[in-house]
Amino acid sequence: MGTALLYDEEMTKYKLLWVDPACKIEVPERLIVSYEALVRSGLSDRCISIPAREASDSEILLVHSELYLEAVKKTPYMTLEDLKEFTLQFGDVYFHPNIYHCAKLASGSALQLVDSVMTGKVRNGIALVRPPGHHSMHGAANGFCVFNNVAIAARYAKQKYGVKRVLIVDWDIHHGQGVQYCFEDDPSVLYFSWHRYEHQNFWPNLRESDYDSVGKESGAGFNINVPWNNVGMENSDYLSVFCHVLLPVAYEFCPDLVLVCAGFDSAIGDPEGEMCATPDIFAHLTHLLMNLAGGKLCAVLEGGYNLTSLAQSVCQTVQTLLGDPLPQLANLRGPCKSAVESLQCARSAHRRYWSFLKHAADPPMTDISTKHIKSAMEEEEKTEMAEEERCTEGKVWPEPPERLCPPVCSASVLPDDVACPDGLKRLSSSKDLEPLLVSKLKNRFRTAAVDGDRVTTFSRLYTLIEKLVANEIRNGLVLVPDVAAAMMCVVQDLTSDLVKRVLVVCVGKEKELDYVTTDGKVLVVQISSEDREEQRSKYYIPVCLKKGCSDTSGFIQAVLGLLLPLGYEYNPDLVLLVRMPGSGVVDSMWQQLIGLLQGFAKGHTLVLMQVNEKACMGSTASALLGHPAPPLQDLQTPFPEDGDALERLRERLQADWKTLQTTS
Numbered sequence: 001m002g003t004a005l006l007y008d009e010e011m012t013k014y015k016l017l018w019v020d021p022a023c024k025i026e027v028p029e030r031l032i033v034s035y036e037a038l039v040r041s042g043l044s045d046r047c048i049s050i051p052a053r054e055a056s057d058s059e060i061l062l063v064h065s066e067l068y069l070e071a072v073k074k075t076p077y078m079t080l081e082d083l084k085e086f087t088l089q090f091g092d093v094y095f096h097p098n099i100y101h102c103a104k105l106a107s108g109s110a111l112q113l114v115d116s117v118m119t120g121k122v123r124n125g126i127a128l129v130r131p132p133g134h135h136s137m138h139g140a141a142n143g144f145c146v147f148n149n150v151a152i153a154a155r156y157a158k159q160k161y162g163v164k165r166v167l168i169v170d171w172d173i174h175h176g177q178g179v180q181y182c183f184e185d186d187p188s189v190l191y192f193s194w195h196r197y198e199h200q201n202f203w204p205n206l207r208e209s210d211y212d213s214v215g216k217e218s219g220a221g222f223n224i225n226v227p228w229n230n231v232g233m234e235n236s237d238y239l240s241v242f243c244h245v246l247l248p249v250a251y252e253f254c255p256d257l258v259l260v261c262a263g264f265d266s267a268i269g270d271p272e273g274e275m276c277a278t279p280d281i282f283a284h285l286t287h288l289l290m291n292l293a294g295g296k297l298c299a300v301l302e303g304g305y306n307l308t309s310l311a312q313s314v315c316q317t318v319q320t321l322l323g324d325p326l327p328q329l330a331n332l333r334g335p336c337k338s339a340v341e342s343l344q345c346a347r348s349a350h351r352r353y354w355s356f357l358k359h360a361a362d363p364p365m366t367d368i369s370t371k372h373i374k375s376a377m378e379e380e381e382k383t384e385m386a387e388e389e390r391c392t393e394g395k396v397w398p399e400p401p402e403r404l405c406p407p408v409c410s411a412s413v414l415p416d417d418v419a420c421p422d423g424l425k426r427l428s429s430s431k432d433l434e435p436l437l438v439s440k441l442k443n444r445f446r447t448a449a450v451d452g453d454r455v456t457t458f459s460r461l462y463t464l465i466e467k468l469v470a471n472e473i474r475n476g477l478v479l480v481p482d483v484a485a486a487m488m489c490v491v492q493d494l495t496s497d498l499v500k501r502v503l504v505v506c507v508g509k510e511k512e513l514d515y516v517t518t519d520g521k522v523l524v525v526q527i528s529s530e531d532r533e534e535q536r537s538k539y540y541i542p543v544c545l546k547k548g549c550s551d552t553s554g555f556i557q558a559v560l561g562l563l564l565p566l567g568y569e570y571n572p573d574l575v576l577l578v579r580m581p582g583s584g585v586v587d588s589m590w591q592q593l594i595g596l597l598q599g600f601a602k603g604h605t606l607v608l609m610q611v612n613e614k615a616c617m618g619s620t621a622s623a624l625l626g627h628p629a630p631p632l633q634d635l636q637t638p639f640p641e642d643g644d645a646l647e648r649l650r651e652r653l654q655a656d657w658k659t660l661q662t663t664s
């Protein structure tokens with residue numbers, strides 16, 4: 001299934017007609033450059049174009065009052081003076097004779113997107129709209145917003161499609177207070193927002209934008225605010241919040257639909273955000289949400305005022321929605337102190353509501369929500385120092401790297417008598433191995449004559465890895481007689497000269513995994529039930545689950561809270577996913593893991609499985625081909641021992657691995 005793109009140039013036909021410094025950044029060019037970038041890059045042609053439509057009165061009334069709607073209806077007929085007068089009652093927003101029409105198109109576009117996704121016409125999609133929506137409230141326009149596009153879409157999805165749980169992720173740099181007010185007592189809509197806050201010193205300067213606004217009554221726990229109290233936040237900060245706050249809760253919530261308030265003023269260069277995250281971060285933020293709700297994801301444009309970073313960020317988002325390989329994020333360096341404080345506060349505020357956050361630490365000593373602004377001078381110094389140290393590159397950043405699709409998506413190396421799963425390309429041609437390598441294999445396996453088919457297998461494996469590294473193939477599935485031996489061989493012989501860093505993810509017990517790496521060329525993360533003696537080195541990380549890999553709750557917690565951050569920090573060139581026989585890992589969890597691991601190494605994942613487990617080749621192939629993984633159904637509360645052990649492991653490792661830091 002494809003990716004929907006909604007855009008109508010009519011929504012560029014309104015603008016600020018008078019002088020108002022607060023609103024001058026919200027210009028029609030925002031939409032024009034975004035769409036033109038998609039056209040120029042060829043991405044728009046790969047999308048399914050869905051027409052915009054006007055939202056009806058009843059759809060708008062899902063969120064707004066009749067009084068407000070009737071008032072807005074009058075604006076097309078107002079004189080300039082009337083429009084100015086009318087605007088005065090609201091904050092940081094302007095009206096125009098054509099804005100009511102455009103606001104209906106913006107909301108209607110979001111509804112068209114929901115229809116396309118919910119009817120299965122497309123898998124996911126994005127609506128490029130203006131005016132944005134997430135600040136507008138029941139009875140008021142605010143912050144360039146007239147109708148709350150995403151809030152209307154959430155209510156519409158519930159009403160028309162019986163959607164039980166909607167996740168709204170708001171990565172715009174402003175707090176979508178309009179969305180928060182709409183759903184704060186509603187447990188069927190989980191609203192997550194991060195936003196520039198600076199201890200309430202940043203617009204809209206609301207006390208209720210802080211992390212301790214967790215929702216009300218039955219909605220308690222379903223509103224998550226992560227305030228950024230410094231500018232200059234980087235990719236690491238954003239990823240840490242996704243891995244340690246949003247994703248654990250999102251997986252536990254198990255939404256039927258994901259809506260994204262896709263504001264790109266959180267990108268570097270934006271005058272509003274003053275952050276330093278690069279446009280390619282949105283490729284990863286999108287990817288990390290794409291295995292929720294069976295891939296049903298609707299992104300709706302909110303903010304974004306630097307026309308260069310906005311266009312690049314939109315392209316990065318669309319390219320991921322289309323399933324293209326992800327760019328490698330270079331030199332992630334762990335979250336800054338302020339970000340850790342914020343995520344620690346958010347986690348502690350929500351630990352009573354979410355079992356996946358149950359073991360979160362107490363809030364930091366300096367409780368940032370009531371933190372009284374120190375003397376202006378001291379504060380000023382801290383921010384300046386923080387800022388210059390945080391992103392010295394000022395307002396220039398490298399063009400996002402090209403994300404080329406390999407000619408072959410998924411290849412397989414299988415015994416001749418095993419049928420190749422649909423969609424995979426069997427690699428049969430295997431050139432003769434260099435004699436050097438054969439001799440290596442021989443003394444590796446310490447047998448005089450390495451039996452013929454084993455050499456064939458390894459020569460095919462070697463060929464496959466060469467093609468992965470050459471980006472001729474994206475990922476691969478290999479069936480071998482002895483998966484542990486194959487893993488050793490891949491790690492020690494077949495990759496040493498081909499890649500710089502291999503992330504080995506070992507699922508299940510192992511026999512003689514006596515491999516310890518100290519040079520950093522290989523990072524092994526082993527998830528099993530094996531009660532392991534202490535961790536051997538920085539590059540060998542055993543995660544033990546009380547009930548083993550069949551415990552999906554414990555497993556997904558370890559993946560989100562440990563494997564993902566480690567993977568981002570390690571930044572491998574190849575991911576080797578090894579499924580040990582008898583691991584007991586649940587199929588949906590296995591597919592989720594393969595989906596999430598695609599975020600690393602440009603998607604170069606090599607799955608190693610034992611021949612006698614060929615029964616799960618189909619689901620493995622499906623995940624490798626990029627089909628969304630099935631939702632993890634009815635997750636139990638993770639075992640306390642496992643939650644505790646994971647926290648302790650993170651604390652122990654965070655000296656070596658900064659992205660594991662969740663406490664300041």
Ligand SMILES: CC(O)(O)CCCCCNCCCN
Nearest residue numbers: 022092132143174203302303
């Ligand atoms: C959709 C959105 O969240 O991007 C709207 C942001 C409104 C900002 C209002 N204040 C602007 C002050 C100008 N320096």
Ligand SMILES: [Zn+2]
Nearest residue numbers: 172173174303
């Ligand atoms: Zn914004």
